[in-house]
Amino acid sequence: MLSNIRIVLVRTFHSGNIGSVARAMKTMGLARLVLVNPKHFPDPVADARASGATDVLAEARICAALDEALEGAALVAALTSRRRDFAPPTFTLRDAMAELADRARRQEVALLFGAETSGLRNSELEKCHLRVEIPAAPVYPSLNLAAAVQVAAYELRMALLEGAGRPAACGELAVHEEIEGFYQHLEQALTASGFLDPAHPKKLMPRLRQLFSRTRLERDEVNILRGILNHMKK
């Protein structure tokens, strides 16, 4: 189940943090690290900070785009402390990691962390199903990147240990690229029908993403929805 979990770091600035993240992951049994446009990587500073977890760094995947990093993931959670208008629904870390662990017993899942200072962009957050908040002190909620990964990985491990005897979550969720394909299809159909004006798209697509991401779309449901879109076209 741990091998179904990937940690995705987006635009990480300090390579030392990538090393610390690798160490934090390995202490909790996680091994799959994906880096989206890291500033410097590989880097000896990262290796030094990884301590006994340089194997996690050596096997890290580097991607140029978030979509590539999320391929195959049926559930995506993003850690961010800033609230946004069209973000996926917010969960505490404990609740979110319980759902992610439950899904990881059957399908691949991803946990996403933004850049140290700038965090995640709205367009990135829209690709996630859960927005996760660590219940930090309001006066200084600024956890170091690796510290946030450590706490999240710990909660994931605790959730997996606790749920060890339970039956796996049922229903096969659609994975990231299937859902993105549906959104593209939907956007084309809405544009063709004249409902969506590409010159003034307003917030229609973010709103629809928000709606569907709450439902945890199953693979069969995505096929039905795309069937409807194809039918509308004719």
Place this chain on the structure above:
Amino acid sequence: MLSNIRIVLVRTFHSGNIGSVARAMKTMGLARLVLVNPKHFPDPVADARASGATDVLAEARICAALDEALEGAALVAALTSRRRDFAPPTFTLRDAMAELADRARRQEVALLFGAETSGLRNSELEKCHLRVEIPAAPVYPSLNLAAAVQVAAYELRMALLEGAGRPAACGELAVHEEIEGFYQHLEQALTASGFLDPAHPKKLMPRLRQLFSRTRLERDEVNILRGILNHMKK
């Protein structure tokens, strides 16, 4: 309640870790840092790593002895992954932090971390009531010091948030120096009686410490025990 909690770092080697610990603490609302014989402190490296938590460093207390650092603490938990013969009973992090948080609603408590590589000495661990283990991956359980503090502080905060509506734990526990006074008294009485041979003390005192630390001695109980010891002397 957060102000009743102190984090005690013993013989920390890397001052950067002390800074990272300060940051980890502040993100979870903790402010009281106590350093027992740190290698280098204060140190600009610590300030840099503390980021927005340099106030925690500025107010840190430096002690030459662990007993001084634990003065006034009614419950002491120690994080260590190594098992020992005469250690206090072992708890998972979640359970230990629940008890520590509960006690912090009424009295002062301390959470103890040893040096990065060498950890805590047996004589230090014997002064604690709970030995705490983070359920890390057996193949690589080596959390960075600040990462361990982050996870522990997070669990403390979660336990305090969850228990916010509950009545405070009852019974006033004896604090560290009262318990140490009792142990000295006990050791003297046992030596005077001839039961304890100072030349061959074996493991008598560690065993007795282990026994009493399990019971969470109340202040009144310590007074009764010392009364008995005084009476034996006559």
